Amino acid sequence: MTDSDIHDTIRGLYEGIVDPQAWQRSLQNLRRASGSTQMGMVVLDKRSDRMSVIELANPVEGLAQAYQQTFQALDPGRSFTPRMPLGGWYIDARELGVGTLSRHPFYGDFLHRYGMGSVMACLVDRQPYYEVFFSLQRPLDGPLFAPEDARALDWAIPHIRQAMALRERTSALTALQRLSMQLLDQLAFGVIVFTADARVLLHNGEGEAWVRRLVPNPAAPRMGTGTGTGDEWTLSRPFAAMVRAACDASAPVPAQAAMAQSRQGARAQVVVLPLPPSHALGQAWQQPAALVAIHDARGSSPLLPQVLRDLYGLTPAEMRLATLLTTGIGLPEASEQLQIGRETSRTQLKSVFIKTGTNSQAQLSHLLTQLSATLKAPVAEPNGAS
Known part of the structure; x- marks a missing residue:
């Protein structure tokens, strides 16, 4: 390989x-x-003592599958792997001898059938439960691998090992990021992170619609939410000023809140909290950000009754009454909607207070709101499955 080829290969490994x-x-x-x-x-x-091929360059059709399913048990190179050092090479002609290659069933029954004649592999990673080998196969009509072939590739092994380690770390971080977003999406209220100039760094699913409501694009057409309430909302105080105050590096405002109201009368509470420059998203900007949480006045989660039964042993009738009271209506209105008598509703409410350890409808509503915050209803799949 020329110097240019080597540099291109190294660059590609890290890219x-x-x-x-x-x-x-x-x-x-x-x-x-x-x-x-x-x-x-x-x-x-190492736990299952099984080999698997995870990546291939110029794959020979059927070879990897046949190796994994049948012929790995015949692979003579496996007896050498426990003694191989990191960066060490297994070269079949050197370790087994040329005569063995011609007689061994791994070659006669397997490799030769796929037009392969020689194998060389380098141990590039060793972990408690697995090992990774960089494996090469030469054609049957070509020369057998020799030590000088391994030496010619020694320059690449440190780069392969380092790039693999970085790929693994990046993959772990990506998986953690996806898990974090799944956790945020599980919240039943909107979460958005803004920079001081109202750029969005992240939001969960519930917060997506609120990005447009809090920082509308004047050039974009007004759009409905699909529930008939519309997206035209007004806040009780300027949202941009709240974000800037939360992002004030010298004296951020600890907490701010505003009431949001739609043209149709729907209401929500918008809370703005400061995030310091050391927040996880601050590395690229090294500046504060604002965490915005939006709580709207929707009904309780459909999952709440199950939780109330598991935690407090509420009966179905008690669960219906408790969840209805979280909408803000009084006991008389709840009695009418449930079509039960006033005395029956008072008896049920008293039982709910005892079981939940609350003493008033306000305390009960606060408890149920806390429980509902992480009980986002499951999204139905297009075929109707959840």
Whole structure:
């Protein structure tokens, strides 16, 4: 390989941390430079003692599948893996001898059938439960692998190992980010993070519609929410000023709140809290941000009755009354909606107070609101399944 080819391969390995095509391009460069037909990353799961091929460059049709399903048990190289150091090479002609290659069933019954004649592999990662090998296969009509072939690729091994470690860390961070967003989306109220100039850094599903409501785009057409309430909301105080006050690096306002109201009379509470420059999203900007939480006056979660039964042993009648009271109506109105007598509703409410440890409708409403905050209703799939 020329210096230019080497530099391009190294660059592709590190770009491959986030770009699979760049990673594959570098593997192809190494495959061609080594005179191999196929190259792959092979993982040994120490718990199951099974090998699996996770990536291939120029795959030979059927070879990897046949190896994983049938012929890995015949692989003579597996007996050498426990003694291999990190960065060490297994070279079949050196370890087994040329005569063994011609007689061993792993070659006669497997590799030769796929046109392969020689194998070389480097141990690039060793963990308590698995090991990863950088494996190359040469064609049957080509020369057998020799130590000088391994030495010609030694320069690439540290870069492969480092890029693999960085890819694994990046993958773990991506998985954590997805989990974090899933947790935020589970909240039954809107969450948005704004910069001082009202740019959105993140929001959960409930907060998505509120981005347009709190920072409307004058050029965008007015759109309804799909529930008939519309998206035209007014706040009791300027939202941009609240965000700037929360993002004041010298003296951020600890907490601010405003009442939001739609043209149809729907209401919501908007709370703005400061996030310091050390927040997780601050690295790229090194500036404060504002956390905005929006609580609207929707009904209780359909999952709340199940939680009330599990936590407090409420009966179905008590659960219906308790959840209805969270909407803000009084006991007489709840009695009428449930079509029960006033005395019956008072008896049920007294039982709910005793079971939940509350003493008033205000305390009960506060408790149920807290429980509902993380009980977002499951989203139905298009086919009707949840």
